[in-house]
Structure formats: C-alpha cells, structure tokens
Amino acid sequence: MSNDERRYWLMKSEPGEYSIDDLARDGSTYWDGVRNYQARNLMRDRMRVGDGVLYYHSNAKPTAVVGLARVCSESYPDPTQFDPDDPHYDPKADPENPRWYLVDIEFERKFDEPVTLAELRQRPDLEGMALLRRGQRLSVQPVTAREWGIVCAMAGVSAE
Numbered sequence: 001m002s003n004d005e006r007r008y009w010l011m012k013s014e015p016g017e018y019s020i021d022d023l024a025r026d027g028s029t030y031w032d033g034v035r036n037y038q039a040r041n042l043m044r045d046r047m048r049v050g051d052g053v054l055y056y057h058s059n060a061k062p063t064a065v066v067g068l069a070r071v072c073s074e075s076y077p078d079p080t081q082f083d084p085d086d087p088h089y090d091p092k093a094d095p096e097n098p099r100w101y102l103v104d105i106e107f108e109r110k111f112d113e114p115v116t117l118a119e120l121r122q123r124p125d126l127e128g129m130a131l132l133r134r135g136q137r138l139s140v141q142p143v144t145a146r147e148w149g150i151v152c153a154m155a156g157v158s159a160e
Contacts, residue, residue: 006048007046007052008051008052008144009042009047009052009053009141010054010065010140010143011054011055011105011140012056012140012141013056013058013139014057014060020110021110023106023107024110026107027107028072028107030073031043031103033088034102036138036139039138039139040100040101044075046142047103048074049071051070052070052143053070054068057114062118064115065115065151065155066110066114066115067108067109067111069105072106075101075103076103077098078098078101080100081093081099111155111157119154120132120151120154123150126147126151130142
C-alpha cells in the first residue's frame with residue numbers, strides 16, 4: 001500500500017461524551033484521551049489527512065455507526081497527557097518524548113438512520129471486520145476499503 005492511498009478507520013465515542021451531533025456542531029475536533037498503545041500507534045503511524053472515519057457510538061442503545069468523518073491533521077502529541085487537571089493526565093509522559101498522540105477529525109455527515117452493531121453482525125461479508133471480532137475493544141480500529149463501502153451502502157450514502 002502506498003502512503004498516498006486513502007485508509008479507513010472506525011473511531012468509537014460514547015454519545016454522552018462526544019456525539020456525532022457534537023462533531024457536526026463543532027465542525028472538527030481533536031481525538032484526545034486514547035490511552036491504548038495499539039490505538040495510539042494507529043493514529044501516530046498510519047492515519048493520514050484525508051482518511052475516512054466511521055463514527056461509532058459505543059455504550060449507547062443501540063451501539064451503531066452513526067456517521068462519517070475525515071482525518072484532517074497529521075498526528076501530534078496529545079496535550080492532555082501533560083495536564084495534571086485533565087482526567088487523561090499521564091504522570092509518566094514527558095514533553096521531550098511524548099507517549100500519547102492524537103489526530104484531528106472533521107465532520108462529513110450524519111447518517112439518516114444509524115447502522116447498528118446488530119445489523120453489521122448480520123452481514124456475512126463483514127465477518128472479518130475488527131469491530132465484530134470477539135474481545136475487540138479498541139477505540140480506534142482499521143477498516144478495509146471493502147468494509148467501508150459495505151457500511152456506507154447499508155447507510156444509503158456514497159462511499160466516496
């Protein structure tokens with residue numbers, strides 16, 4: 001895969017913390033507070049400006065992909081790791097050698113109807129999707145171009 005090829009991701013947020021409606025209102029946001037090394041590595045090393053994001057509401061009724069966003073910045077150190085008053089503070093983080101990174105994302109669209117986890121599970125062509133794997137809890141996950149297209153089609157939107 002070339003560095004220029006568009007990649008796709010699923011990013012989870014609890015709607016009570018930061019919903020698709022919040023992203024639509026704000027236009028863009030920074031994706032802070034990720035404290036899992038695998039998710040951090042994906043954001044730091046693999047995400048690029050222009051990559052597509054399936055915006056997923058976790059810990060919701062129902063859990064679902066609720067819209068689309070786009071990565072709009074290269075990764076950079078998450079400033080919350082250095083702020084002792086922030087719930088994501090990491091006392092072991094060093095500004096000279098940051099541990100945690102984030103990217104900015106911007107709103108693209110909210111789906112008319114969410115694509116629920118139950119609906120995704122009913123699709124045999126999505127059985128390999130990271131979200132559907134047993135024990136998969138990462139808040140940032142890769143999505144293949146094929147999976148992206150299927151989810152967009154399920155939502156009735158263009159995969160472009």
